[in-house]
Amino acid sequence: MAGQKMLKFTQIGREMPEKRPPNLRKEDFSEIYAEYALEKAEEQAARCSQCGVPYCQSHCPLHNNIPDWLRLTAEGRLQEAYEVSQATNTFPEICGRICPQDRLCEGNCVIEQSGHGTVTIGSVEKFITDTAFEEGWVKPIRPSMERSESVGIIGAGPGGLAAADMLRRQGVQVTVYDRYDRGGGLLTYGIPGFKLEKDVVMQRMAQLEDGGVQFVLNCDVGEDLSFDAIRGKHDAVLIATGVYKTRDLPNSHAEGIVSAIDYLTASNRKSFGDDVPEFESGELNAEGKRVVVIGGGDTAMDCVRTAIRQGATSVKCLYRRDKANMPGSQREVQNAEEEGVEFVWLSAPDGFEGDAVTGVKVQKMRLGAPDATGRQTPEVIEGADYVEEADLVIKALGFEPEDLPQLWGVEGLEVTRWGTIKAEFTTGKTSLEGVYAAGDIVRGASLVVWAIRDGRDCAEAILEYLGQAETVAAE
Numbered sequence: 001m002a003g004q005k006m007l008k009f010t011q012i013g014r015e016m017p018e019k020r021p022p023n024l025r026k027e028d029f030s031e032i033y034a035e036y037a038l039e040k041a042e043e044q045a046a047r048c049s050q051c052g053v054p055y056c057q058s059h060c061p062l063h064n065n066i067p068d069w070l071r072l073t074a075e076g077r078l079q080e081a082y083e084v085s086q087a088t089n090t091f092p093e094i095c096g097r098i099c100p101q102d103r104l105c106e107g108n109c110v111i112e113q114s115g116h117g118t119v120t121i122g123s124v125e126k127f128i129t130d131t132a133f134e135e136g137w138v139k140p141i142r143p144s145m146e147r148s149e150s151v152g153i154i155g156a157g158p159g160g161l162a163a164a165d166m167l168r169r170q171g172v173q174v175t176v177y178d179r180y181d182r183g184g185g186l187l188t189y190g191i192p193g194f195k196l197e198k199d200v201v202m203q204r205m206a207q208l209e210d211g212g213v214q215f216v217l218n219c220d221v222g223e224d225l226s227f228d229a230i231r232g233k234h235d236a237v238l239i240a241t242g243v244y245k246t247r248d249l250p251n252s253h254a255e256g257i258v259s260a261i262d263y264l265t266a267s268n269r270k271s272f273g274d275d276v277p278e279f280e281s282g283e284l285n286a287e288g289k290r291v292v293v294i295g296g297g298d299t300a301m302d303c304v305r306t307a308i309r310q311g312a313t314s315v316k317c318l319y320r321r322d323k324a325n326m327p328g329s330q331r332e333v334q335n336a337e338e339e340g341v342e343f344v345w346l347s348a349p350d351g352f353e354g355d356a357v358t359g360v361k362v363q364k365m366r367l368g369a370p371d372a373t374g375r376q377t378p379e380v381i382e383g384a385d386y387v388e389e390a391d392l393v394i395k396a397l398g399f400e401p402e403d404l405p406q407l408w409g410v411e412g413l414e415v416t417r418w419g420t421i422k423a424e425f426t427t428g429k430t431s432l433e434g435v436y437a438a439g440d441i442v443r444g445a446s447l448v449v450w451a452i453r454d455g456r457d458c459a460e461a462i463l464e465y466l467g468q469a470e471t472v473a474a475e
């Protein structure tokens with residue numbers, strides 16, 4: 001009986017996989033959580049109450065069938081759990097690691113609301129798929145029929161790759177173009193290894209390549225190859241280029257002031273063993289420096305924790321609101337605090353000192369009246385300014401879309417007033433015939449799981465657009 005295995009939340013407490021102690025994890029870029037042992041995964045999955053209205057599922061952007069794969073895990077039917085899990089999620093092992101579960105599935109778990117501590121959904125999801133890879137249950141991409149139509153995908157981030165996977169499984173000829181030398185987008189060059197080890201991403205790249213997806217890397221569309229050329233070559237095109245324009249601060253270009261994406265990319269490249277001159281020269285290396293990171297989102301959290309691992313002498317994070325009002329995940333703040341990051345709440349930059357930076361001029365803030373969105377607006381406390389000493393300042397204030405129609409010289413590609421591509425909800429159709437868009441370039445800076453959802457939705461819409469055109473038998 002399923003019921004006997006489940007509903008264990010009153011007897012068994014919530015337990016995350018073991019977290020490495022801060023003094024050890026500070027020494028490397030490996031993930032901080034260990035894998036569950038099989039018994040622990042089964043035990044934790046058995047805490048699910050199998051409630052009739054699974055809010056976890058409705059709050060997962062992919063509507064993963066969470067109660068079913070938790071039940072199968074609790075019953076020791078791991079391969080079936082994997083089959084159910086992968087049916088709705090192209091990269092469950094990645095989402096299990098880096099979704100902000102506290103805001104999505106786990107944040108809406110019914111037993112959490114009854115005070116028992118949420119089911120550790122993300123960790124079980126990761127465990128199931130990691131086990132599936134180890135056991136050889138992850139099937140290679142082998143379409144039963146080859147189709148003659150081809151789709152060009154611009155951007156090898158999670159949005160583009162999720163679409164590539166679905167299209168290729170249907171036998172479509174898929175070419176993915178990316179300006180970087182490796183695929184994965186922010187999974188590879190943005191998110192640090194202590195949240196998502198690089199092998200996990202490269203394993204998916206290898207699966208896609210092995211399945212016949214063509215990658216054209218080091219190809220900056222708009223520079224090396226025009227958008228029109230790609231459109232002319234393929235029956236449909238998907239734009240999944242993400243958002244990379246860094247929000248900036250006035251007069252913030254002195255030596256020693258760098259952008260988060262440059263800093264994190266250099267660090268991730270080092271993890272691959274690449275030569276990174278800006279790292280070797282010290283420009284993008286925090287070792288031996290007093291580091292100040294400006295911003296309160298997940299990118300800022302990744303920067304502070306990277307700086308700790310690079311051997312900074314001190315790492316401070318300036319944020320203009322307080323802890324309760326920061327956009328970053330509370331779990332990541334806690335991890336950062338454990339690793340020795342100091343948060344300087346209610347503090348905003350008001351300029352910098354030194355030709356080569358020596359400090360950040362800081363204004364102290366208080367939270368005033370709520371704005372139209374109900375969020376309290378930070379106000380300056382007059383006369384409380386001070387200078388925070390720094391040798392390296394990292395700007396992590398968020399990202400905006402580049403002006404693609406202008407960059408690529410494309411007429412008729414409509415964008416919103418925020419500069420994101422205007423795309424139809426659920427299909428990703430843009431204003432151009434046969435052109436679709438997915439991920440951050442449509443939503444603005446968002447989440448991996450939403451990019452996957454968009455990529456899958458676009459793939460479905462593209463398949464419908466291509467219709468039942470001629471198919472040729474696979475060899």
Ligand SMILES: Cc1cc2nc3c(=O)[nH]c(=O)nc-3n(C[C@H](O)[C@H](O)[C@H](O)COP(=O)(O)OP(=O)(O)OC[C@H]3O[C@@H](n4cnc5c(N)ncnc54)[C@H](O)[C@@H]3O)c2cc1C
Pocket residue numbers: 098099100154155156157158159160177178179180183184185186187190191195219220221222240241242243264298299302438439440441445446447448449451
């Ligand atoms: C530091 C950081 C940490 C994050 N942490 C998390 C997290 O923990 N959890 C989470 O869910 N989300 C996180 N995010 C957000 C998440 O990474 C993004 O929402 C997600 O990667 C968006 O996917 P995408 O496919 O739309 O774009 P991207 O991942 O940005 O991929 C876009 C790809 O397009 C390529 N490209 C762009 N322009 C061109 C061009 N002209 N020609 C060719 N190629 C081009 C880029 O090189 C890139 O490879 C984080 C983001 C950052 C910056």
Ligand code: SF4
Pocket residue numbers: 059060061062063064066089095096099101104105106121122125449
């Ligand atoms: S994909 Fe993300 S939100 Fe959905 S179940 Fe997995 S961890 Fe939760």
